[in-house]
Amino acid sequence: MRFSLAALSVLALSQLAGCSSTQSKQEEASQTGKITAEASANPVRSTSASADSAEKPAASERAVTSTRSVSTGDSTLDSLTYAPTGAILPKHRIFAYYGNPHSKKMGILGKYEKAEMLRRLDQEIKNWQAADPATPIQPALHLVATSAQGAPGKDGGYRMRMSDKTIKKVLKWGNEHKALVFLDIQRGHAPLGPEMAHMEKYLKLPFVHLGIDPEFSMVTGAKPGTKIGSYDAADVNQAVQFLSRVVKENNLPPKVLVVHRFTQGMIKNYKNIKLDPNVQIVMDMDGWGPPVLKKDSYKAYIQKEPVQYTGFKLFYDNDFRKPGSRIMTPAEVLALDPKPMYIQYQ
Template structure:
């Protein structure tokens, strides 16, 4: 069993935690820091600050992707995985509590990312580190939007800003989708113009895929292999049509039912699929979840998420540590297989 917490951006504060019981059924409980909000479920610390109206989707008559600031600094490798280890900072610039990406001012955030990259490179010199920024570009919501889909698309301005941070710093960018009650294909189509750039990749979060019509945060959602296959085919088409290096697809997972029929996922040489262990808790519980939900149902590559705050909520009584402990790179690299995607929140 592993304690987990979740991401929902709203214009009100949102913070909660969730846990899974032994048979895989989800239960939720309100975190002490929640403020008149619905109870979300899992993978991250929610925002106590919220996106401003600038983060609401708008349209423009110009192509923002031609901006000079989006020219990537350095040289992109032809193939990221398995030749590199990706190290990502997750979050949203409109939230100081959704993750490291938005918690610190840009320069400090990038400096911290550089420091983490140095630690991981030292821990395993055999794999070059590729830094990344992982933006929640489409965020599940506890209340319906005008179209009733319970998700908020970030504006072009917000997405392009994070993309420019990455491009200027030699960091690839992931755009993450929390669909709410929307359709995954439609949300991927919204992001297609960005994904045509060679350094922009995709993440999808089953937790907020509410196929039953439930409000995001009241239950843990799910994707089937068919949904993952849709994402793979979508990215494969973009790679082929635009003559790009292979894309990386990150699929978050921390319960059995978040991804169903994994054996039916169909791999494509144009897309590297990462199943990312996304739960928070003491190290022994995170390791158990990695083995139970990632290793036992292998797809292609594996990922592991670390929470600067939530992983320190409980002492790990199954370890030598007497105080809450954030796993060190060496501890994560002791896992089999070694994760090739590392995410900090």
């Protein structure tokens, strides 16, 4: 995808808003112990959820062999042969590098050239595998495929879709490296449904999964980056239903849905989120800060608002922003109870 200098600047700024400029709000929440943290290695809700919710089937119970007999209608996509089988969680821990190849400021995925980025990914995975030898690690690349923007654009959506070329490039990296690829949506003002539909041809591939970011779901009409957005359980259910349909129509293994979160208000009515055997939901703790705040936040919200699986995000840069702060070690993260099954580095 060709970007003008102005477009690239807005792209980078939107990402800094995602984990930097809106961090003033996050820091304020952190100081009062209100950074959300979700974690559950178990594919069920805890007893704090309703009894009705707790009886939902676990996505990990469904193990289906993937087939590549279904055509995406795109010869480039159909040439990608990596086809994991069965449910990823909880047999594997997913380890993802996040970002966009067009921006060094968005995250580790775009900070280095492909070969160096993948080398670092593999080295980091070795560190995590050493910390928990019993759980195999599944590598992943988490691409911001729809980026929230500070300007409305032609349709007023306040978001930029990455080009087919950009998405295919990262898919090829995943295919070559036997890594999952997550396509992340920051919807801005655009409806979620059409943004997911735009990704459907890619999601027909068995190694491609979805992420949605409530921070940039601007239900109040505010400009992305000026306030923290939110999703209701109904929105999460819409994503689950969409992915479940893709799985059933294409005879695929369960899809993983990552939902980012760092404040309680980013997800409304969590008890109404419905589990589906075709989709594995990960609530990803997306806050940066000193280890003590991240640990306290994790403990404070994991028991209160469990959904299914949980993740934990680490920041190569932002976790060092506070004086005396540092990035948590694999051993520290894995000492959390229960252990996160999705790890993401930005």
